[in-house]
Amino acid sequence: MSLQQLWQRIKEGINSGLGIPIAILALLGLITIPLPPFLLDVFFTFNIALSLVVLVLTLYIKRPLEFAIFPTIILVTTLFRLSLNIASTRVILLEGHQGPDAAGKVIESFGEFVIGGNYAVGLVIFAILVVINFVVITKGATRVAEVSARFTLDSLPGKQMAIDADLNAGLITQEEAQQRRKEIALEADFYGAMDGASKFVRGDAIAGIVILLINIIGGLVIGMVQHGLPFSQAVETYTLLTIGDGLVAQIPAILLATATAIIVTRVGNEDNDMGRQLQLQMFANTKVLGITAGILAVIGIIPGMPHFAFLSLAAGLGVLTWFIARQQKRAAPVEEILEEAAAEETASAGEVGWDDVGQVDPLGLEVGYRLIPLVDKQQDGELLDRIKGVRRKLSQALGFLIPAVHIRDNLDLQPTHYRILVMGVTAGEGDVYPDRLLAINPGQVYGEVQGIPTKDPTFGLDALWIDASERDHAQAMGYTVVDPSTVIATHLSQIIQDYAWQLLGPDEVQTLLERMKQHSPKLVESLVPDKLPLATVVKVLQNLLREKVPIRDMRTILQALNEYADKTQDPEELTMHVRAALGRAIVEELVGPNAPVHVITLEPALEQLLIQAAQNAPAGQISIDPGLAERLYSVLSEQVQKLEAEGKPAILLVAPQIRAALAKLFRYSLPNLHVLAYTEIPENRQIQVVTAVGQGSDGGETT
Numbered sequence: 001m002s003l004q005q006l007w008q009r010i011k012e013g014i015n016s017g018l019g020i021p022i023a024i025l026a027l028l029g030l031i032t033i034p035l036p037p038f039l040l041d042v043f044f045t046f047n048i049a050l051s052l053v054v055l056v057l058t059l060y061i062k063r064p065l066e067f068a069i070f071p072t073i074i075l076v077t078t079l080f081r082l083s084l085n086i087a088s089t090r091v092i093l094l095e096g097h098q099g100p101d102a103a104g105k106v107i108e109s110f111g112e113f114v115i116g117g118n119y120a121v122g123l124v125i126f127a128i129l130v131v132i133n134f135v136v137i138t139k140g141a142t143r144v145a146e147v148s149a150r151f152t153l154d155s156l157p158g159k160q161m162a163i164d165a166d167l168n169a170g171l172i173t174q175e176e177a178q179q180r181r182k183e184i185a186l187e188a189d190f191y192g193a194m195d196g197a198s199k200f201v202r203g204d205a206i207a208g209i210v211i212l213l214i215n216i217i218g219g220l221v222i223g224m225v226q227h228g229l230p231f232s233q234a235v236e237t238y239t240l241l242t243i244g245d246g247l248v249a250q251i252p253a254i255l256l257a258t259a260t261a262i263i264v265t266r267v268g269n270e271d272n273d274m275g276r277q278l279q280l281q282m283f284a285n286t287k288v289l290g291i292t293a294g295i296l297a298v299i300g301i302i303p304g305m306p307h308f309a310f311l312s313l314a315a316g317l318g319v320l321t322w323f324i325a326r327q328q329k330r331a332a333p334v335e336e337i338l339e340e341a342a343a344e345e346t347a348s349a350g351e352v353g354w355d356d357v358g359q360v361d362p363l364g365l366e367v368g369y370r371l372i373p374l375v376d377k378q379q380d381g382e383l384l385d386r387i388k389g390v391r392r393k394l395s396q397a398l399g400f401l402i403p404a405v406h407i408r409d410n411l412d413l414q415p416t417h418y419r420i421l422v423m424g425v426t427a428g429e430g431d432v433y434p435d436r437l438l439a440i441n442p443g444q445v446y447g448e449v450q451g452i453p454t455k456d457p458t459f460g461l462d463a464l465w466i467d468a469s470e471r472d473h474a475q476a477m478g479y480t481v482v483d484p485s486t487v488i489a490t491h492l493s494q495i496i497q498d499y500a501w502q503l504l505g506p507d508e509v510q511t512l513l514e515r516m517k518q519h520s521p522k523l524v525e526s527l528v529p530d531k532l533p534l535a536t537v538v539k540v541l542q543n544l545l546r547e548k549v550p551i552r553d554m555r556t557i558l559q560a561l562n563e564y565a566d567k568t569q570d571p572e573e574l575t576m577h578v579r580a581a582l583g584r585a586i587v588e589e590l591v592g593p594n595a596p597v598h599v600i601t602l603e604p605a606l607e608q609l610l611i612q613a614a615q616n617a618p619a620g621q622i623s624i625d626p627g628l629a630e631r632l633y634s635v636l637s638e639q640v641q642k643l644e645a646e647g648k649p650a651i652l653l654v655a656p657q658i659r660a661a662l663a664k665l666f667r668y669s670l671p672n673l674h675v676l677a678y679t680e681i682p683e684n685r686q687i688q689v690v691t692a693v694g695q696g697s698d699g700g701e702t703t
Helices: 003-015 019-032 037-060 070-098 105-114 119-154 156-168 174-226 231-265 274-282 286-300 307-330 334-347 369-375 383-398 468-476 484-498 506-519 521-525 534-546 554-564 571-581 583-591 604-615 626-645 656-665
Strands: 363-367 405-409 417-422 425-431 437-440 452-455 462-466 480-482 597-602 650-654 673-677 687-693
Touching: 037 070, 037 105, 037 231, 070 174, 070 231, 105 231, 119 156, 119 174, 119 231, 119 468, 156 174, 156 468, 156 480, 174 231, 286 307, 363 369, 363 484, 369 383, 369 405, 369 484, 383 405, 383 484, 417 484, 425 484, 437 468, 437 484, 462 468, 468 480, 480 484, 506 521, 506 534, 506 554, 521 554, 534 554, 534 571, 554 571, 571 583, 571 656, 571 673, 583 597, 583 673, 597 604, 597 626, 604 656, 626 650, 626 687, 650 656, 656 673
Parallel strands: 363 405, 597 650, 597 687, 650 673
Antiparallel strands: 363 417, 417 425, 437 462, 437 480, 452 462
């Protein structure tokens, strides 16, 4: 059988699920089956190689979850090493009287070459290795694993809230949210398993000490009593064999303990492995390297110091500093690149023509120069993908294609400032720190976090700009932590929803009609342009979007327009009839599919007064006494706050004739008040009147 065929058989055995159980049973077999010295050499060598593989692998992974099977590896390798200890102990006690090679060449080599054949030196070296492994590496790794497991579990609620916030903002899809929830669950399982697995490493170190003592004492008794060896010869022979065996076991144990410490102290970075992080974080500051080189040079010239060692190392650091500084100068700053590009554009400008008259972008995003890496994919910027996710989700939710966002740098802005424009006019702006994270206070937190105080630019909540290293602590304290790209994308999502009606124009409506014509050709052809001009349809759809009513159900909208187009051409009246047709969807969006509708109403006298005022005013407007308007606002504001505190939407239910006028009157002063008409409530929905507002009273609660 060729090597390729043998390897293929081994892979088939592993893939079939039998490889791992057979390997575990083979490890247990080492405890009971005597092994010849040759096999001990093979297994000891394999144990060292396996420990090296695990250690090197922990250096090159980018985040701990890439090696999620590591806790199981710790258990298996520890069991393997202890099984070898038992097998080698059996050989040492049975055959140790024959000489140093009785337990194999590996143990002999460690006993003769590594410690020079001196068992006293060997005992000292072994004791030092045990202290390093048990007291320093293993104890520290165990403590870090315990703390990491605790903080990971404490931060789970905050991470779940962050995922839900991204999902609600349209930054991620449902599948991506499920994947991220799965990842944080795996992370919690991993650190919990590491907390327990670190105890295996600690127990292995203790077992090494106990096995050493048992081998020395047992070897002396067996060598002197059973084989008649002199005391000095028995001490030398069995001690050398025992120390060689102990070193062969302790070196892989130290390697595995070091790998455990590395993986639990590692700060996850999905972009760089440990070597790259070391280069970027430790050797990027030439000032630090230069100062260190200077201090070493000063120490090196002090009389009595080893001049060659200090001065050669100072020279080496000086050369390294010069090389790194030269590499950094080659990378021109982003500011210079932008200035040169602007200068070249100005210098190459020719005659002025119509091409110089640019069109206003429906949606624009301007960023300061420090935010350019967020939109540069070559620098791993995530903002473009976030914006694409926002456009996709809002297009599905609102019912029309959100136009592309034109992103440009603006040197007139502050370096960390951004500005969102709708039709060329600023609609929102804020500041973000690209090297920090935003910790948002959702209303209740359990402790303080160090950071730069600020306000969430989207909802105005209290927030802090924190270092990335404080993420887990902030989430454990109850903060919702998001990255700078998410902050901008969430703000953009809110702006698009507020100004969606401005983004819908005749071209977009014509596209919607063409798409509807593929499914309902008669419905579209009978409406535009026979009954209504395109401009009127555009105005109706804009009215709906302005009041946060999606236009996904174009079939119902066009049917309502077809039904009432013969009676009126006024967009405001047509909007009223369309809202009545969409009533079921509007109410379900506000209160859910089955919950009762809690509403605020107007007393009949006040409602009749407002209807008369609306009849004498232009369409969609109302003319009332300022004092009455002030009292009405005061009562409604109080009721809105009360309903929001109970977790219910604030709905004002009025006559259809005055709904549009009241909605416009309180659109900005009471943005959380939803004004509905009687005709918009489905017949099968239960209504509960919370308050009836009168002309001269604060309203009384009824049911």
